[in-house]
Amino acid sequence: xxxxxxxxxxxxxxxxxxxxxxxxxxxxxxxxxxxxxxxxxxxxxxxxxxxxxxxxxxxxxxxxxxxxxxxxxxxxxxxxxxxxxxxxxxxxxxxxxxxxxxxxxxxxxx
Amino acid sequence: xxxxxxxxxxxxxxxxxxxxxxxxxxxxxxxxxxxxxxxxxxxxxxxxxxxxxxxxxxxxxxxxxxxxxxxxxxxxxxxxxxxxxxxxxxxxxxxxxxxxxxxxxxxxxxxxxx
Numbered sequence: 001x002x003x004x005x006x007x008x009x010x011x012x013x014x015x016x017x018x019x020x021x022x023x024x025x026x027x028x029x030x031x032x033x034x035x036x037x038x039x040x041x042x043x044x045x046x047x048x049x050x051x052x053x054x055x056x057x058x059x060x061x062x063x064x065x066x067x068x069x070x071x072x073x074x075x076x077x078x079x080x081x082x083x084x085x086x087x088x089x090x091x092x093x094x095x096x097x098x099x100x101x102x103x104x105x106x107x108x109x110x
Numbered sequence: 111x112x113x114x115x116x117x118x119x120x121x122x123x124x125x126x127x128x129x130x131x132x133x134x135x136x137x138x139x140x141x142x143x144x145x146x147x148x149x150x151x152x153x154x155x156x157x158x159x160x161x162x163x164x165x166x167x168x169x170x171x172x173x174x175x176x177x178x179x180x181x182x183x184x185x186x187x188x189x190x191x192x193x194x195x196x197x198x199x200x201x202x203x204x205x206x207x208x209x210x211x212x213x214x215x216x217x218x219x220x221x222x223x224x
Binding site: 040042043044045048058097100101104106 | 114141142144146151152153154155156159161199201203210211212214215216217
């Protein structure tokens with residue numbers, strides 16, 4: 001049982017480059033989330049989705065876009081990466097009370 | 111706006127000690143509270159989930175309590191072991207969120223010394 005899988009696990013980008021982070025869940029959950037984790041700031045919500053075809057902004061959405069074309073996948077895009085987007089990104093899915101998290105993507109923007 | 115605070119930010123204890131980690135939140139209107147463990151460079155592992163109607167949950171050496179009226183939760187770890195060394199995060203789901211969004215604390219980094 002895979003749960004929540006994130007790809008890639010590590011990535012280094014140059015300022016201005018673009019990339020897409022993929023989150024896949026095999027639990028048929030409706031809700032999916034993207035968080036970023038920075039030292040001393042905890043996890044902050046970037047975007048979320050309440051079902052296939054839906055997306056909404058979280059606490060820190062600027063500089064990111066998302067898509068949920070299939071229920072099991074939630075994509076996070078960076079159109080023009082900035083050093084301030086250096087962080088660890090976590091995806092989560094949820095159905096009911098409990099959420100399940102992926103292992104994270106460590107992104108460095110130089 | 112819901113805020114979640116965890117004190118202390120870091121804790122170092124000798125092996126075998128019983129310890130308590132604290133989590134406080136500003137708005138008692140929550141669906142539930144969840145405790146997670148995060149190992150360095152890893153994702154979050156769920157430890158205990160307490161629904162708003164519950165007072166505590168137990169799993170092995172872990173016991174979590176919830177006092178909604180005072181906006182507090184504690185995670186009790188009995189007979190700590192070096193393998194318990196990790197960062198512990200608490201998160202609440204505000205009722206006002208409507209979409210089951212978590213609000214996280216900044217965590218307590220625990221080190222258990224052998």
